[in-house]
Amino acid sequence: MGTHTHWWGSPKVMGGEFKEENKPDPWELSPYELGREYAYHHRVSGKTAAWIVAYCVALIWAVLEGAVGAPAHRIDAKGNAGTLITHPLVVARSTAILHAGVCVVFHILARRVWSGDDHDDPTKRVGPHLPARCGPLGMIVNSVLAVAFGTVFYSVLFCAFNYTSLFHRPIETMHVAAMVSSFGWVPGACLYGFPPTSGRWRRSGADTKTFWNFWEWHRVLFMGCNAPWRPADASWFLAFWLPALGCWVGAMPIPLDWGRAWQPYPITLLYGAVGGMCLGQVVAAGWAVAKWRSDDGCVLGFGGETNEREKRTRWIEEVRADEAEMLARAKRNDEYGKRRRKEERERRRREREEEEKED
Numbered sequence: 230m231g232t233h234t235h236w237w238g239s240p241k242v243m244g245g246e247f248k249e250e251n252k253p254d255p256w257e258l259s260p261y262e263l264g265r266e267y268a269y270h271h272r273v274s275g276k277t278a279a280w281i282v283a284y285c286v287a288l289i290w291a292v293l294e295g296a297v298g299a300p301a302h303r304i305d306a307k308g309n310a311g312t313l314i315t316h317p318l319v320v321a322r323s324t325a326i327l328h329a330g331v332c333v334v335f336h337i338l339a340r341r342v343w344s345g346d347d348h349d350d351p352t353k354r355v356g357p358h359l360p361a362r363c364g365p366l367g368m369i370v371n372s373v374l375a376v377a378f379g380t381v382f383y384s385v386l387f388c389a390f391n392y393t394s395l396f397h398r399p400i401e402t403m404h405v406a407a408m409v410s411s412f413g414w415v416p417g418a419c420l421y422g423f424p425p426t427s428g429r430w431r432r433s434g435a436d437t438k439t440f441w442n443f444w445e446w447h448r449v450l451f452m453g454c455n456a457p458w459r460p461a462d463a464s465w466f467l468a469f470w471l472p473a474l475g476c477w478v479g480a481m482p483i484p485l486d487w488g489r490a491w492q493p494y495p496i497t498l499l500y501g502a503v504g505g506m507c508l509g510q511v512v513a514a515g516w517a518v519a520k521w522r523s524d525d526g527c528v529l530g531f532g533g534e535t536n537e538r539e540k541r542t543r544w545i546e547e548v549r550a551d552e553a554e555m556l557a558r559a560k561r562n563d564e565y566g567k568r569r570r571k572e573e574r575e576r577r578r579r580e581r582e583e584e585e586k587e588d
Contacts (some may be wrong), residue, residue: 379410475505
């Protein structure tokens with residue numbers, strides 16, 4: 230059975246008849262089978278849902294406290310509403326630090342729950358393809374590295390989107406970039422390690438296989454191979470994309486000539502990032518509750534045993550249809566070749582007969 234390996238390392242079946250006994254290695258699976266074994270898409274237990282809701286609420290508190298709470302007391306501002314306008318850099322630093330701290334603490338306390346292997350039914354727990362979790366010290370180190378690299382990444386990205394030039398107000402740009410990287414990169418660093426090009430997958434027991442954590446980042450952030458999310462992945466997905474989208478929306482009022490106090494760079498970007506982060510965590514908490522209430526973990530057609538079984542069935546049908554089409558094409562090509570060879574023999578025979586008549 231022919232296989233092809235994605236450039237990030239996840240193999241998938243490209244053709245051939247679907248037979249279990251034809252699979253020499255457990256990694257040579259379809260995207261849907263890989264998702265079923267590797268990701269957690271069964272019903273989320275009440276304990277996991279409670280942890281995720283508490284996690285989302287804690288992140289919202291950290292973001293709001295950093296944005297309008299703690300800075301106001303530290304700089305003796307008259308009103309919390311004006312802190313974000315008068316001291317945006319203090320707000321960015323406080324929010325980034327509070328969010329990263331709360332995120333790391335929760336990930337340390339809930340390492341097992343985040344993996345999704347606390348299901349009441351042992352047969353419905355995560356399969357053998359489980360990423361090796363780092364310890365508390367590793368999470369702290371990964372978070373620091375993620376914020377450092379993320380700050381550089383978002384600083385360049387903001388300049389590329391013309392929010393600011395590379396040498397115009399670099400301090401403000403770095404503060405906003407650090408806050409957004411704290412929102413989007415720290416959860417991934419705690420969950421699956423950082424940088425993404427490192428780490429190991431644990432297949433079964435002590436057996437390990439070196440594998441890029443980039444597969445995890447791709448699976449969650451870009452929904453790679455249609456693999457379902459684990460319980461905490463929805464929160465990370467929304468924390469990665471919505472603050473960045475909020476910065477993009479927040480940059481729109483900057484060039485307008487309204488003359489408002491909240492228009493100068495980077496105040497509107499901070500508003501957008503904070504709003505996107507809070508909105509994302511509200512949705513993530515609702516997602517966790519919906520997964521808990523669902524019979525098989527399927528929410529809006531995403532995940533769930535029944536849904537994944539239907540995907541697998543469709544994939545098998547597609548493989549068999551492709552195989553039948555390839556066989557039919559090969560048969561047509563063979564018949565065409567035989568017909569061409571027969572016509573060529575007939576043409577040569579007629580030429581020889583004509584030459585003999587002329588002689």
